Amino acid sequence: MxxxxxxxxxxxxxxxxxxxxxxxxxxxxxxxxxxxxxxxxxxxxxxxxxxxxxxxxxxxxxxxxxxxxxxxxxxxxxxxxxxxxxxxxxxxxxxxxRHYLSELNEHTEKIESHIQFINQWVHQMKTPISVIHLMIQQESDPRSMAIADELDRLRKGLDMVLYTARLDLFEHDLYVETLALEKVVRRATSTQKRLFIRGKVFPVLHMEQQLSIVSDEKWLDFVLTQLISNAVRYTTKENGKLYFRANQEGGRTILEIEDEGIGIPGSDLPRVFDAYFTGENGRKFQESTGMGMYLAKEICHKLGHEIELESIEGKGTVVRILF
Structure with a gap:
């Protein structure tokens, strides 16, 4: 009226x-x-x-x-x-x-075609990387070790591209099951053993064997890989340690990953999980992309987990995943 x-x-x-x-x-x-x-x-x-x-x-x-x-x-x-x-x-x-739906469908088809191309390209790139890795895995000279290190970086970069492209279609690639948390963490640390050796960082596990979680192993492994990579990258201390702790509290299983790295400045903490944010540490370490923590948070959110971060500059960082 x-x-x-x-x-x-x-x-x-x-x-x-x-x-x-x-x-x-x-x-x-x-x-x-x-x-x-x-x-x-x-x-x-x-x-x-x-x-x-x-x-x-x-x-x-x-x-x-x-x-x-x-x-x-x-x-x-x-x-x-x-x-x-x-x-x-x-x-x-x-x-x-009708015009809006027509344009929307057109753009959706373009995006899906682009994502499909990215996925195919990543899989094609993984083949020569695996072949090169097989060619040098028996070699132990410094040159071959350096090539292997660069191959690891390439593989992680390709995985990040692949998982970023798949994030919008997360539900199409999801398999939830009951997992033993200790086995998942040990598998992730074993996969990253070359990174630990190169960074001179030692993983230390304090976990109860009977703890179990409900999650997707592949997506969770990617999250742990990102957290481990960040922890090792920002640990400049000789023979530094990366601690993995797990316990149950308030009906939840909590995985805690603590490093002895350089820590995060307090001004950067509110934006750590923002896409493409590298902060002060990212400018000191050129390998930073600003996507690792963003993807970790997005994947945890889609899996129904929570992720928290605490850090003191100069002392280290603690990341917790709450299942």
Whole structure:
């Protein structure tokens, strides 16, 4: 009703103005019968009121739809036009909606095609990396070791691209099962043994063997790999240690990963999980991409886990995953 009255305000104002003007013209012509003038005003007002009531009743659903918040972009389709104006607007909205869906489908197909190309490209790149790794795995000279280290970096970079591309289609690649937490952590640390050797960092596990979690092993392994890589990268201390602890608290299983690295400045802590944020440490260590912690948080969120981070600059960082 408020919207209707606001729209009809000019009509009502013009009506009263023309009523005054016509009455004044008759008064100037010498017509002084007040009772007849008031009767004419009453009849005219009744006609205006009838017009406004008719206008409101025929446009009521239209005004109601304009006033209600839209829950989805296709919400207007349930409106039944009852007047030429609402019918014309309804046709326009339907036409725009079809154009929108057409453009949206076109962009969706492009994105899906791009993601498919990225996935195929990553898998193609993994083949020569595996072949090169097989060619040098029996060699122990410094040159071969350096090549192996660079292959590890390449493999991790490709994995990050692959998992980033798959993140939007997470539900299509999800297999949830009950896992022994200690075995998952030991498998992740064993896979990263070359990284530990290169960084001169030693993993220390303090975990109860009977702790179990419900998660997706592949996605969780990627999260642990990112956390381990960050911990080793930012540990400059000779013979530093990376501690893995797990316990149950308040009905939850908590995995804690603590390093002896350089820590994170307090000003950077609120943005650690933002995409592409590298911070002060990222500028000192050129390998940082700013995507590792972002992906870890997104994957944990999709898996139903929580991830927390505490850090003291110069002393180290603690990351907790709450299952």
């Amino acid at each position: 408020k919207l209707f009255l606001r729209e009809q305000r000019p009509v009502i104002m013009i009506y009263f103005v023309q009523l005054i003007v016509v009455t004044f013209v008759y008064w100037l012509d010498g017509y002084r019968n007040v009772a007849v003038s008031l009767y004419a005003v009453l009849l005219s007002s009744c006609l205006l009121t009838g017009y406004l009531v008719f206008r409101y009743m025929t446009h009521r659903s239209f005004y109601r739809r304009l006033e209600q918040p839209v829950a989805s972009i296709g919400d207007f389709t349930d409106v039944k036009p009852e007047s030429p104006l609402s019918e014309a607007l309804h046709r326009l909205l339907k036409l725009q909606y």
